[in-house]
Amino acid sequence: xxxxxxxxxxxxxxxxxxxxxxxxxxQVFDIKTADLDAMYQFIPDYVAIDVGDSVRFEGTVGSHxxxxxQGMLPEGVEPITISYQNVSDIKFDxxxxxxxxxxxxxxxxxxxxxxxxxxxxxxxxxxxxALKRVSxxxxxxxxxxxxxxxxxxxxxxxxxx
Ligand SMILES: [Cu+2]
Numbered sequence: 001x002x003x004x005x006x007x008x009x010x011x012x013x014x015x016x017x018x019x020x021x022x023x024x025x026x027q028v029f030d031i032k033t034a035d036l037d038a039m040y041q042f043i044p045d046y047v048a049i050d051v052g053d054s055v056r057f058e059g060t061v062g063s064h065x066x067x068x069x070q071g072m073l074p075e076g077v078e079p080i081t082i083s084y085q086n087v088s089d090i091k092f093d094x095x096x097x098x099x100x101x102x103x104x105x106x107x108x109x110x111x112x113x114x115x116x117x118x119x120x121x122x123x124x125x126x127x128x129x130a131l132k133r134v135s136x137x138x139x140x141x142x143x144x145x146x147x148x149x150x151x152x153x154x155x156x157x158x159x160x161x
Contacts (some may be wrong), residue, residue, distance in 0.1 A: 001008065011057035022053045025112060027059040027066065027102065037137065040105035042066075046145050048152065050116040054091045057082055063104040069111070071129025072099025074122045076104065076134050096121035097149055099130060109137040113145035 028041045047055060057066045060082045074096030079100040082088045083103075092098070095117035102110040111134060127146050134142045 001091040007093075016125075020054065020091075021050065022048065022054040022056050023049055024056045024058055025066075025100075025114075026157070027061075027110075029062070029064070031078050037109045040064075040108045040110040041104065042100065042102070042110060045141065045150055045151050046115070047112070047114040048115040049092060049117075050089070051095050052083070052093060053116070054112060055073075056088050057088045057090065058086065060085045060088060064110075065103040066100055068100050069129065069133050071133060072126040074098075080088075089157040092116040094143070095119075097103065097123050097126045097146070099126055102139065105133045106138050109135070109141050111138040111142050112136075113142065113149060115149045115152065123149055123153070124152035154159075 006097050025047060026043045030039050030041070033039050049055065060066050061084065065083040066080060066088070070079075073079065074094045077094050077096075077098075078096070080090060080100065082090075092114065097119045098106070098114040098116065100112040101113060123146060127143070130139070130142045130146065
Protein backbone atom coordinates (compact mmCIF):
# COMPACT_ATOMS: atom_id res chain seq x y z
CA UNK A 1 0.00 0.00 0.00
CA UNK A 2 2.86 2.34 0.85
CA UNK A 3 4.12 2.02 -2.69
CA UNK A 4 0.74 2.30 -4.33
CA UNK A 5 -0.40 5.45 -2.57
CA UNK A 6 2.09 7.90 -4.11
CA UNK A 7 1.39 6.39 -7.51
CA UNK A 8 -2.31 6.84 -6.99
CA UNK A 9 -1.85 10.49 -6.02
CA UNK A 10 0.28 11.04 -9.08
CA UNK A 11 -2.42 9.55 -11.28
CA UNK A 12 -5.11 11.71 -9.74
CA UNK A 13 -3.09 14.87 -10.09
CA UNK A 14 -1.75 14.24 -13.55
CA UNK A 15 -4.53 12.51 -15.41
CA UNK A 16 -6.84 15.46 -16.20
CA UNK A 17 -4.04 17.35 -17.91
CA UNK A 18 -2.54 14.36 -19.64
CA UNK A 19 -5.66 12.67 -20.90
CA UNK A 20 -6.28 13.41 -24.55
CA UNK A 21 -9.75 14.62 -25.34
CA UNK A 22 -12.02 14.27 -28.32
CA UNK A 23 -14.30 17.04 -29.54
CA UNK A 24 -17.12 16.40 -31.94
CA UNK A 25 -17.87 18.35 -35.12
CA UNK A 26 -21.17 17.43 -36.72
CA GLN A 27 -21.87 17.89 -40.38
CA VAL A 28 -25.35 19.18 -40.78
CA PHE A 29 -27.82 19.51 -43.59
CA ASP A 30 -30.80 21.53 -42.38
CA ILE A 31 -33.50 21.08 -44.95
CA LYS A 32 -35.97 23.29 -43.04
CA THR A 33 -34.07 26.55 -43.38
CA ALA A 34 -34.37 28.81 -46.39
CA ASP A 35 -31.04 30.42 -45.48
CA LEU A 36 -28.31 28.82 -47.59
CA ASP A 37 -25.63 29.77 -45.04
CA ALA A 38 -27.47 27.81 -42.38
CA MET A 39 -28.36 24.88 -44.59
CA TYR A 40 -24.91 23.30 -44.81
CA GLN A 41 -22.77 23.60 -41.71
CA PHE A 42 -20.09 22.17 -39.51
CA ILE A 43 -21.38 22.46 -35.95
CA PRO A 44 -19.46 23.83 -34.19
CA ASP A 45 -17.43 25.57 -36.89
CA TYR A 46 -14.68 26.56 -34.44
CA VAL A 47 -12.92 24.10 -32.17
CA ALA A 48 -9.90 24.79 -29.98
CA ILE A 49 -8.03 21.74 -28.69
CA ASP A 50 -4.68 20.89 -27.15
CA VAL A 51 -1.90 19.21 -29.08
CA GLY A 52 -2.54 15.46 -29.01
CA ASP A 53 -6.32 15.82 -28.78
CA SER A 54 -8.68 14.51 -31.42
CA VAL A 55 -11.66 15.71 -33.37
CA ARG A 56 -14.45 13.30 -34.23
CA PHE A 57 -16.16 14.23 -37.48
CA GLU A 58 -19.70 12.95 -37.51
CA GLY A 59 -22.03 12.73 -40.46
CA THR A 60 -19.56 12.73 -43.33
CA VAL A 61 -22.23 10.98 -45.34
CA GLY A 62 -24.12 11.63 -48.52
CA SER A 63 -22.29 14.39 -50.34
CA HIS A 64 -20.65 15.87 -47.20
CA UNK A 65 -16.88 15.61 -46.90
CA UNK A 66 -14.29 17.06 -44.52
CA UNK A 67 -11.18 18.19 -46.35
CA UNK A 68 -8.35 20.38 -45.18
CA UNK A 69 -8.01 23.59 -47.19
CA GLN A 70 -4.80 23.86 -49.15
CA GLY A 71 -2.33 26.14 -47.34
CA MET A 72 -4.38 26.16 -44.15
CA LEU A 73 -2.42 23.46 -42.37
CA PRO A 74 0.78 23.60 -40.33
CA GLU A 75 3.83 22.68 -42.38
CA GLY A 76 4.45 18.98 -42.89
CA VAL A 77 0.96 17.86 -41.93
CA GLU A 78 -0.76 15.37 -44.21
CA PRO A 79 -3.97 16.73 -45.76
CA ILE A 80 -7.22 15.65 -44.15
CA THR A 81 -9.57 13.84 -46.51
CA ILE A 82 -12.73 12.31 -45.07
CA SER A 83 -15.71 11.12 -47.04
CA TYR A 84 -18.32 8.37 -46.71
CA GLN A 85 -17.63 7.94 -42.99
CA ASN A 86 -20.33 8.36 -40.41
CA VAL A 87 -17.73 8.70 -37.66
CA SER A 88 -14.09 9.54 -38.18
CA ASP A 89 -11.49 10.48 -35.56
CA ILE A 90 -8.50 12.61 -36.44
CA LYS A 91 -5.70 13.14 -33.93
CA PHE A 92 -3.88 16.47 -34.09
CA ASP A 93 -0.21 16.27 -33.14
CA UNK A 94 1.05 19.55 -34.54
CA UNK A 95 0.12 23.00 -33.22
CA UNK A 96 -1.43 25.58 -35.50
CA UNK A 97 -4.67 26.32 -37.29
CA UNK A 98 -6.39 23.89 -39.64
CA UNK A 99 -8.92 25.13 -42.19
CA UNK A 100 -11.59 22.57 -43.07
CA UNK A 101 -14.16 22.58 -45.84
CA UNK A 102 -16.84 20.33 -47.21
CA UNK A 103 -15.74 19.83 -50.79
CA UNK A 104 -19.29 19.95 -52.07
CA UNK A 105 -20.87 22.66 -49.90
CA UNK A 106 -18.00 25.04 -49.19
CA UNK A 107 -19.48 27.23 -51.88
CA UNK A 108 -22.40 27.68 -49.49
CA UNK A 109 -20.02 28.58 -46.69
CA UNK A 110 -19.53 25.13 -45.18
CA UNK A 111 -16.13 25.72 -43.61
CA UNK A 112 -14.65 25.26 -40.14
CA UNK A 113 -11.48 26.10 -38.25
CA UNK A 114 -9.66 23.86 -35.81
CA UNK A 115 -7.11 25.49 -33.53
CA UNK A 116 -4.55 23.13 -32.04
CA UNK A 117 -2.54 24.62 -29.20
CA UNK A 118 -0.85 27.80 -30.39
CA UNK A 119 -2.52 29.30 -33.50
CA UNK A 120 0.32 31.76 -34.12
CA UNK A 121 2.36 28.94 -35.72
CA UNK A 122 0.68 29.36 -39.12
CA UNK A 123 -2.20 31.80 -38.76
CA UNK A 124 -0.75 34.35 -41.19
CA UNK A 125 -0.14 31.74 -43.88
CA UNK A 126 -3.61 30.33 -43.26
CA UNK A 127 -5.23 33.74 -43.64
CA UNK A 128 -3.45 34.35 -46.94
CA UNK A 129 -4.43 30.90 -48.18
CA ALA A 130 -8.04 31.46 -47.13
CA LEU A 131 -8.23 34.56 -49.32
CA LYS A 132 -7.25 32.40 -52.29
CA ARG A 133 -8.89 29.10 -51.48
CA VAL A 134 -12.15 29.79 -49.67
CA SER A 135 -15.31 30.55 -51.61
CA UNK A 136 -16.90 33.99 -51.56
CA UNK A 137 -19.69 32.79 -49.28
CA UNK A 138 -17.29 31.04 -46.92
CA UNK A 139 -14.75 33.87 -46.87
CA UNK A 140 -16.42 36.12 -44.29
CA UNK A 141 -17.00 33.21 -42.01
CA UNK A 142 -13.45 31.91 -42.33
CA UNK A 143 -11.94 35.36 -41.70
CA UNK A 144 -14.15 35.69 -38.60
CA UNK A 145 -12.95 32.29 -37.38
CA UNK A 146 -9.35 33.37 -37.95
CA UNK A 147 -10.06 36.61 -36.05
CA UNK A 148 -11.29 34.53 -33.17
CA UNK A 149 -8.12 32.41 -33.21
CA UNK A 150 -6.01 35.56 -33.32
CA UNK A 151 -7.92 37.05 -30.39
CA UNK A 152 -7.11 33.92 -28.40
CA UNK A 153 -3.39 34.58 -28.97
CA UNK A 154 -3.76 38.12 -27.69
CA UNK A 155 -5.78 37.17 -24.63
CA UNK A 156 -3.24 34.49 -23.79
CA UNK A 157 -0.41 37.05 -24.14
CA UNK A 158 -2.28 39.41 -21.81
CA UNK A 159 -2.77 36.65 -19.27
CA UNK A 160 0.89 35.67 -19.40
CA UNK A 161 2.26 39.17 -18.92
CU1 LIG B 1 -21.34 19.25 -47.19
